[in-house]
Amino acid sequence: MAVAPLIFALLGDSPPGRGFLIDFSVALGFVGLSMIGLQFALVARFQSAAAPFGEDAVVQFHRQISYVATLFMLAHPALLLVQDISLIALFNPVTAPWRARFAVTSTICVLAIMITSIWRRRLRMRYEVWQGLHMLLSIASALFALAHIELVGHYVDTPWKRVLWVVMTAAFVGLIVWVRLVRPLRRLGRPWEVEQVTAERGATTTISLRPVGHDGFTFEPGQFGWITVGRSPFALTQHPFSFSSSAEADGRVQMSIRALGDFTSSVADLRPGTRAYLDGPHGVFSPDRNEGPGFVLIAGGVGISPVMSMLRTFADRDDRRPCHLFYASRTLEDTTFLEELRELQRRLDLTLVLVLEIPPRDWTGERGRIDQAVLGRWLPERYLRMQFFICGPPPMLDAMESTLAELGVPAAHVHTERFVFV
């Protein structure tokens, strides 16, 4: 799809070539633009498209392929200048024709997207501000680039090539309308209500949500949803949280949220009856999709949420396959769901390995971080056949991925959920 514009340009009557460098530069510009257009589809949360890879892999791919698209877009004017340095005049915003102004503005938008995405934390930009800016700049860069192509007119000047461009542009605009208008409109008709707010250990709050006037949805243990609370479903910012409740529950869902920033810290103050909108379920981090003779679950901090959903679901299903849970927490007091996990040991074949960073004085269990030595002490003999689910802070995920590879666990048996998209 990324090279489709080149195929359009080659088909039928083509204008005479303008030398390799110019044609190559134009080709890079076209491909760069269609790659940027495709990003809108990549991040539009189409579940069937994300399912084979997992949502975090799709976001990771979005990030990396965007560097390539930006390079192509920058190479387009750079090669033109190599061919003819006098074209530098096109960069003067006062004297340049509109076709060049649109191109320069589009490129500035792309560079702004890159800078704010790579250095968001260093620029101390709030996530919500970044997200809004990211969307506006992306739409602006694509529209300015399309205006540039239209005004230059080369390679798109026969009637049916115009039709193809109109179709491509319409698909792009349609995607935005679908994501920002049609989907929120659908959610408007399927509201949820906060039914209960429960304080948990470790600065964590569980909110229980009840569907209002509809049946809710079914989800797989380990999946997540995007939530908007107290605002309209059209709100720009939604927050992703894993479901922590059993997938066998009656249409209600729970999310367990640790206070780490402005939104997550406000959750404890939510009142029962507050309106909420849920987009979900999303994600492929689920034992239902990766069956095995047993499971090794590795959780760090609030990464216990989706794992809790898995264990509660296993208990409701009376599923006695062996589970080994390695759970890293700062202190015993911070260990969310501690009591319920001990309780679940009675209903499941569950080995619980708590790894505390700052253990109490009389602690005889594991301490420090989950590492190869800890895994080695507790993994069952036939661990290579088991399915591994890891959820927690990114450094822990990175460490676990390489440790499990060293232990010979096949990559296909290792499933991760990263709680940070950007």
Ligand SMILES: Cc1cc2nc3c(=O)[nH]c(=O)nc-3n(C[C@H](O)[C@H](O)[C@H](O)COP(=O)(O)OP(=O)(O)OC[C@H]3O[C@@H](n4cnc5c(N)ncnc54)[C@H](O)[C@@H]3O)c2cc1C
């Ligand atoms: C698939 C997935 C599942 C998650 N499940 C849970 C869970 O079960 N429990 C839990 O406590 N946390 C979970 N998180 C993390 C949670 O979404 C963020 O901590 C939360 O959105 C932070 O919002 P804030 O305004 O409180 O924090 P801020 O201080 O604004 O942000 C802290 C960091 O969180 C991330 N973040 C902030 N806002 C968003 C947003 N709207 N969308 C995506 N990321 C954002 C950014 O990396 C940011 O730097 C999950 C994240 C993902 C991606």
